[in-house]
Amino acid sequence: MPRPIRAVVHARSIAANLALARARAPGAFVWAVVKANAYGHGIERVVAALSAPGDQPDGYALIDLADAARVRAVGWRGPILLLEGVFEPRDLDDVAALDLDVAVHRAGQIDWIERHVGAAKFKVHLKVDTGMNRLGFAPHDVPAALARLRAVSSIDRVAVMTHFADADLAHGAEAALACFDGVAAAGLPQSVANSAAILSQPGTARDEIRAGILLYGATPFADRSAAELGLVPAMTLESELIAIRSIDAGDRVGYGGRFVATRPTRIGVVACGYADGYPRLAPDGTPIVVDGVVCPMAGRVSMDMITVDVSEVPGARVGSRVELWGRELAIDDVARGAQTIGYELMCALAPRVPVVLDGLPDGAP
Ligand SMILES: *Cc1c(COP(=O)(O)O)cnc(C)c1O
Secondary structure (H helix, E strand, C coil), rough: CCCEEEEEEEEHHHHHHHHHHHCCCCCCCCEEEEEHHCCCCCCHHHHCCCHHHHHCCCEECCCHHHHHHHHHHCCCCCCCCEEECCCCCCCHHHHHCCCEEEEEEEHHHHHHHHCCCCCCCCCEEEECCCCCCCCEHHHHHHHHHHHHHHHHCCCCEEEEEEECCCCCCEEEECCHHHHHHCCCCCCCEEEECHHHHHHCHHCCCEEEEEECHHHHHEEECCCCCHHHCCCCEEEEEEEEEEEEEEECCCCCCCCCCCECCCCCEEEEECCCCCHHCCCCCCCCCCCCECCCEEEEEECCCCCCEEEECCCCCCCCCCCEEEEEEECCCCHHHHHCCCCCCCCHHHCCCCCCCCCCEEEECCCCC
């Protein structure tokens, strides 16, 4: 028998979260962001989860050409956007073959399109840097870049996009949006809103929105939970207790003896460790659900195991179900203790963890 750990991806939850994004931005074109293997959920699984006619996004956005090929391979014929554009000129051949939209964030990428030989027509999203100072044209360079794009005969669609640095803060998108509005040419489709903006800054839903973390049911905010936003978890990471022991006051648990019992304590050993993607920095007290009861972590996370104080779960035994995060325990609550964010935990789910897709709608391919 394999180790009892597995991740369950909840198809209906992803569809429900997408529907929530649509309701927040009526009429907008919705890009479902599936970079980083769909934030750890599996690109093919997420496309399958959203495959029923009423559940589909308008397009998929991602980073890697190979991932775009995966989305095409499972039958998606609609738009796919490369959020960072191409990395070298010959990538444009694949862009043409796969019929992808491309971001253009620096002048060199326009050079490559100008010089591309062939009959391909490109759909370009000009990226404007509105203060993040990461990717994109500085505002004062945007008019010239737009003029160049308009002059290239192989470009048949131009949109403008930007990415907010502070959309998770109150009014955090306002300065960036004002900057964007100052340079975005009238008449071109506009794409600005990530999950935080979709959920909290309705005015930023322009023609297109780019929904990432919200699809997966975690929060983009430090101070608002996914549940209060109406999001439902898309991934449950579950395992079982593989051993139980009773220890006395003063006994230590795990590497370095980080946990020291202050009273007689029952310790459960969970088949999950940092090699499964669980954060090693999680402190004692990090919540872990055993047989439906929230219990505190006790002792340092090991490569393959976690130890948990199950003193409050008299029925706990070898084989008891353990939820590391998911429907009974928000991934964000685990992330907070480990000083990270739900995004990082879900993206870090290790390849050795088997994943099952649960709840595909009837009639899904
Ligand atoms: C990742 C990404 C998004 C989605 O961000 P979330 O916070 O996950 O919604 C949107 N736009 C761009 C350009 C991205 O890289």
